[in-house]
Amino acid sequence: LAKTTQPISxxxxxxQEVNITCSHNxxxxxxxxxxxxxxxxxGPRFIIQGYKTKVTNEVASLFIPAxxxxxxxxxxxxxxxxxxxxxxxxxxxxxxxxxxxxxQGTELSVKP
Amino acid sequence: NAGVTQTPKFQVLKTGQSMTLQCxxxxxxxxxxxxxxxxxxxxRLIYYSASEGTTDKGEVPNGYNxxxxxxxxxxxxxxxxAPSQTSVYFCASSGGGINNEQFxxxxxxxxxx
Numbered sequence: 001l002a003k004t005t006q007p008i009s010x011x012x013x014x015x016q017e018v019n020i021t022c023s024h025n026x027x028x029x030x031x032x033x034x035x036x037x038x039x040x041x042x043g044p045r046f047i048i049q050g051y052k053t054k055v056t057n058e059v060a061s062l063f064i065p066a067x068x069x070x071x072x073x074x075x076x077x078x079x080x081x082x083x084x085x086x087x088x089x090x091x092x093x094x095x096x097x098x099x100x101x102x103x104q105g106t107e108l109s110v111k112p
Numbered sequence: 113n114a115g116v117t118q119t120p121k122f123q124v125l126k127t128g129q130s131m132t133l134q135c136x137x138x139x140x141x142x143x144x145x146x147x148x149x150x151x152x153x154x155x156r157l158i159y160y161s162a163s164e165g166t167t168d169k170g171e172v173p174n175g176y177n178x179x180x181x182x183x184x185x186x187x188x189x190x191x192x193x194a195p196s197q198t199s200v201y202f203c204a205s206s207g208g209g210i211n212n213e214q215f216x217x218x219x220x221x222x223x224x225x
Contacts (some may be wrong), residue, residue: 013156034211043116043202043216044155087154093212099170100214102154 004088009107018075020106022088024071030092033064033071038085040104047086048073049093057109075108114138116217118203124223125193133188133220135203143148143206143213145170150201155202157218161186193224 004098005023012018024033032051036044050062050071061074075082085105093100119134137144142163147155147170157170159178167178175197177189186205190197200221204214 034213041219043204043219044214045216046211046213049211051215099157099160100155101171102147102156104152104154 004090004103006008006086006088006103008104009109010021011109011111012078013111014079015077015085018078018082018108018110020073020075020086020088020108021070021075023070024088024090027090028092031090032093033062033068034089034091034093034100035060035062036087036089036100036102038087040084044087046103078108078110080110080112082108084108116203116205116215118201118217118220120220121218122221124225125190126225127194129193129224130189130191131191131193133201133203133222134185135217136185136186137203137205137215139205139207139215140183141205141207141215142183144180145204145206146176146186146188147202147204148172148197149202149219150199154215158188158201190222192208193222195224198224 034049036099037047038044048060048062055062062073085107087105116137145160146158149155156172161167161180162181179187200219202219203217206214
């Protein structure tokens with residue numbers, strides 16, 4: 001499973017767009033990029049998954065350049081409730097029993 | 113739908129005691145997982161079960177055993193608890209689908225004295 005690198009922490013203010021970048025230089029051909037969100041004292045929650053280009057859902061957008069060695073999670077107009085830890089994971093989740101390898105994640109703090 | 117449920121929510125053990133953490137899901141998922149999360153760390157996979165009747169070791173299986181009792185239930189047993197097993201334990205399940213996303217339970221906070 002490819003190793004990922006992401007910032008340990010980020011600060012933002014309500015209403016701003018937040019972009020969290022994840023580096024995954026050793027991504028394999030069959031790997032997908034997945035992001036999870038974890039609030040304090042809760043289990044992680046799936047946010048978004050993509051393979052290439054751009055994916056958008058009701059919560060976030062995921063931008064993946066052509067070389068796929070990095071990806072950016074974009075959260076539009078964050079609110080206080082978006083304060084959480086965000087994990088970037090890379091792997092062939094669709095064919096390996098869905099095993100997830102979590103790194104330390106990025107702790108996002110949204111201020112009023 | 114309750115999703116993934118875990119019992120107990122909290123537990124305090126003394127070194128050497130044993131206990132079983134229970135997990136159940138009502139989403140008809142094939143795969144189930146046990147993770148532990150230590151303070152300030154990401155989750156680490158202990159054991160997983162890709163389907164009923166099968167179990168496999170994850171990153172940190174030592175000191176634990178699991179049982180996939182049926183499709184719904186996946187239990188984690190600590191035979192002789194140690195202080196190093198103080199952690200928050202999460203159970204998760206996944207059922208395939210386009211993203212094969214995992215759904216997590218609320219966690220069990222375990223302290224071993």
